[in-house]
Amino acid sequence: MxxxxxxxxxxxxxxxxxxxxxxxxxxxxxxxxxxxxxxxxxxxxxxxxxxxxxxxxxxxxxxxxxxxxxxxxxxxxxxxxxxxxxxxxxxxxxxxxxxxxxxxxxxxxLAPEETPGLTGDGWSRSAHSFYDLEGSARLAAALASFEGGRLVVATMDMPIACPVAPLEFCFLADWHLRTRGLRAKVELVYLTPLDGAFTKATCNRELEGLLADKGVEVVTDFTTAEVDRARRRIVSYDGREVAYDLAVVVPLHxxxxxxxxxxxxxxxxxxxxxxxxxxxxxxxxxxxxxxxxxxxxxxxxxxxxxxxxxxxxxxxxxxxEERPPPARFDGHASCFIESGFHKALLIDYNYDLEPVPGHFPARVGLPLLRQSHLNHLGKRAFEQLYWHVLLPGRELPGLRSDMPESGKRRDLIAA
Ligand SMILES: Cc1cc2nc3c(=O)[nH]c(=O)nc-3n(C[C@H](O)[C@H](O)[C@H](O)COP(=O)(O)OP(=O)(O)OC[C@H]3O[C@@H](n4cnc5c(N)ncnc54)[C@H](O)[C@@H]3O)c2cc1C
Missing domain, CATH: 3.50.50.60 (FAD/NAD(P)-binding domain)
Structure with a gap:
């Protein structure tokens, strides 16, 4: 049958x-x-x-x-x-x-209608999102004409697709503004509902260090209740207000x-x-x-x-075939984090192990949890892999679905 x-x-x-x-x-x-x-x-x-x-x-x-x-x-x-x-x-x-x-x-x-201020006429004049195609194109135009002020990147709440993408946006914005000679005229702020830049402690320390180096102010535990476009303020449920000139939001999912x-x-x-x-x-x-x-x-x-x-x-x-399910997913995730200046970090983790330093996929390979040009090349190569390996449903040579252990320096996880 x-x-x-x-x-x-x-x-x-x-x-x-x-x-x-x-x-x-x-x-x-x-x-x-x-x-x-x-x-x-x-x-x-x-x-x-x-x-x-x-x-x-x-x-x-x-x-x-x-x-x-x-x-x-x-x-x-x-x-x-x-x-x-x-x-x-x-x-x-x-x-x-x-x-x-x-x-x-x-x-x-994407559910922007769940946050007052993110829909209706002209919402994208001062607040934008790069999470859809039209939004990212409009944001390109807004960023090109941005000459200075407060650029605020805000994740409304979790869960979101690719939780590192808003951080990558901050890193790339810093690079972009420096290249245009505007960085000194811009306050770059990241609002997150989490209690740190990311959900995993070791990775969090690395990313928060990078954000600090690049002069990005991080505001934590900030769950957005409203974007007040008239006053250009992002308002949290606990009543805090953050002023913006250009807002880049990740809508509720x-x-x-x-x-x-x-x-x-x-x-x-x-x-x-x-x-x-x-x-x-x-x-x-x-x-x-x-x-x-x-x-x-x-x-x-x-x-x-x-x-x-x-x-x-x-x-x-x-x-x-009426057999019990034999295969187990271990939660394996692998994410490049673009950090600007032709560099990126790579994190590789699963349900049980948070991102650790070392190399991927084995003792020799891409550096984990550290910025490198090689990782940036990996990030850019991902597009070709996506169309030609991921979508056809093929395996990456030498890489199984389980998270690889060799190359991971569990001993280097800070207490
Ligand atoms: C800005 C951004 C950057 C990202 N960067 C990375 C990255 O660097 N690395 C990475 O690994 N991941 C990244 N991601 C995440 C990645 O794109 C998603 O995790 C992935 O596309 C999810 O695939 P999916 O098939 O579950 O969902 P999708 O690819 O969104 O597919 C869902 C499909 O379901 C269809 N659908 C929905 N409802 C219905 C319905 N009622 N009837 C019929 N069809 C329906 C939709 O039309 C859509 O085609 C990024 C995501 C974003 C937004």
Whole structure:
């Protein structure tokens, strides 16, 4: 019998999952269908570079259909609900797509409307976001005409995709302003809801040192309640106000609306609770989740979706063969942190181990938790890897989905 595998979302995670499964199953064994609301696949990591003129928006978008292996059916529809009892995905055109195995890969939705001041006429005149394509292009124009004052970068609240991206924005802004001879005229401020620059202690110390070196003021425990555009103030829930001339905000993130609209599928924010090791949803054993849509203690990053891919594939194969899930995801995440001046840091960690110094992926390799030009080259090379290795669902040579241990200097974690 042929199994019907349906993937909701044709972004990073859905595309790599579908391509892996297509290779794994001959077409008589399984049909694989990807449903996405549109045919524009955006390379999101490139958004960081657009405001600084280091990436062209049009180069970041490709057709989704062309990223999918032949034999994968692509349906351009918006999913409005999942009926877990009957095993159907309901779409906005009234169609219902039946499944035996469902893979949820619908990522995150930006929810600026949840923060007063981030929507409505003219909100992007003084406050901007680089988290979508149009926003990053508008920010490029705003930054080009910025001549000095208070540049405030603010993460509204967690979780967000790529939690290091706002920090990278600060580093690149510092570099950009120095290059234009404007740095002395700009106060650069970073507002974060966390109690430090990042969630992991060792990495936090390194990043806070770098922010201090570059003269970026960090305001912690700052959860934004409102952006008061008339007075150009960002206001926190505990009543603190930070003045800005140019604000760069990361809006609140939620899961896709159909998740909350489907009985028993997700939580109130639209994320899908799942077993962090098997990626099987808590809702049903035949529903799996991959990428940003999942409520897991791993960062929302393309690298995470990549490492999850092998686990998802093995566990879907086992499910269809009526075996218990054999593969375990360890939370492996690998993130380059662009720090300006053609340098970047690299962090590599998992559920159990926070970022540590050393080298990646083995004793000889890219330096961990330290700025280097090699890491910057790695960050820029990631784009080609993304289109040609990650999305086709291939493995990186010499790198498995589990976090590599050799090269990690656990002994150097500061107490
Ligand atoms: C500025 C920025 C910089 C980043 N930098 C990095 C980086 O350097 N390294 C890194 O590893 N990661 C980075 N990331 C994170 C990375 O891009 C995401 O983690 C990754 O794209 C998540 O993949 P996904 O498939 O879960 O979600 P997405 O790629 O967003 O795909 C979700 C898909 O679901 C579709 N969808 C949603 N709802 C529906 C619906 N109702 N019906 C049909 N389709 C639907 C959407 O159209 C979309 O195509 C960055 C992200 C941003 C925003």
């Amino acid at each position: 042929s199994a019907r595998i349906v993937v909701v979302g044709g972004g990073t995670a859905g595309t790599l999952a579908a391509n892996r499964l297509r290779r794994r199953f001959p077409s008589e064994r399984a049909s694989i269908t990807v449903i996405d609301a549109n045919d524009r696949h955006l390379y999101k990591p490139g958004l960081l570079f657009v405001p600084f003129g280091l990436a062209r928006p049009s180069r970041l978008v490709r057709s989704r259909g062309t990223q999918l292996a032949s034999g994968v059916v692509f349906l351009e529809r918006s999913v409005v609900q999942v009926d877990l009892d009957s095993g159907h995905v309901l779409c906005d055109d009234g169609s219902a797509v039946g499944y035996d195995v469902l893979v949820l890969a619908s990522g995150v939705r 939620e899961g896709a609306a159909y998740v909350s609209a489907s009985d028993g599928l997700g939580d109130a924010l639209g994320f899908v609770p799942a077993d962090p090791a098997t990626l099987q949803s808590r809702a049903r054993p035949n529903v799996f989740v991959i990428g940003d849509a999942a409520d897991l203690p791993a960062p929302k990053a393309a690298s995470v979706a990549h490492f999850e891919g092998a686990v998802l594939e093995a566990n879907i194969v086992a499910f269809l």
